[in-house]
Amino acid sequence: MAIEHLNDFLQNYFTAHSCDLLHNQDGVLTVQLTEKMDRALMNRPFYWHYVKSTGFAGEPMKLTLITNPDKRDEKGDWIHFGSPRLQQLFTHLHTNEKYTRLFQKIDTTAKLALYPWLVINIKISYVGKQKKDEIISIGLHLVNGMMKTEMMDYLKTLPLQMTISDYCFTISPLIKVSSGFKRIEAVLENYIENQTFEWADESVKTLNEEIKMLKHFYSDRMDEENLERKMEQEIDEIINRYQPHVSFRVINGGIFYLNDDPALTIQ
Structure with missing residues (x-):
């Protein structure tokens, strides 16, 4: 099911960005990128700078994406949750397609x-x-x-x-x-x-207990150099960890x- 969902996502993503789907079968998808998507995904700034400076249109690349584990050794980008290429697509969506x-x-x-x-x-x-x-x-x-x-x-x-x-x-x-x-x-x-805010009350209770235990730990050692500052730093860490907020x-x-x-x- 996850494979189908990823493949559907890729189809919708590239179709929405006007890229032609050249091949889409058995978890292997090949797309023809547009210039805009080539610039966004393929990391070829020097190529595009060169062709534009010479007056040529340039040739966007094709991209093959594989979501079928049985096909992962074929030529193309193996796509799974956590893969660099998929993270790149998510980042592009988050940056450019938020609205x-x-x-x-x-x-x-x-x-x-x-x-x-x-x-x-x-x-x-x-x-x-x-x-x-x-x-x-x-x-x-x-x-x-x-x-x-x-x-x-x-x-x-x-x-x-x-x-x-x-x-x-x-x-x-x-x-x-x-x-x-x-x-x-x-x-x-x-x-x-x-x-309801029982979760917040529980957090405050834990926060106070942690601070109480910490102060008790330091109570007999306050004459040591810089110990008070260290205790205050640890109290701040406890507050940051447990202070409830929405x-x-x-x-x-x-x-x-x-x-x-x-x-x-x-x-």
């Missing part, structure tokens, strides 16, 4: 309105004695202000593309993106405030133009 703008693909011969949604995927981290991460996906209708959670699960059911379909037109947002993000931020803060980070997001759907109701 997107997509349209719902609709086959129609009548004029049809598409409404703008601001969709943000956020990782909430609960950090203390132990760490727990939670991924939340929220969509905000930028015309009527309606919100929907688990928005990515809904978007996965829709055909999406980078260009608007024929006969479709977009409705201008009434809510600015910056204002919309603040609304989502407020919802997240309210969500966090309403969580943070959230935007993973990715974008503006999605969607047709009205009864399934898009407030959650």
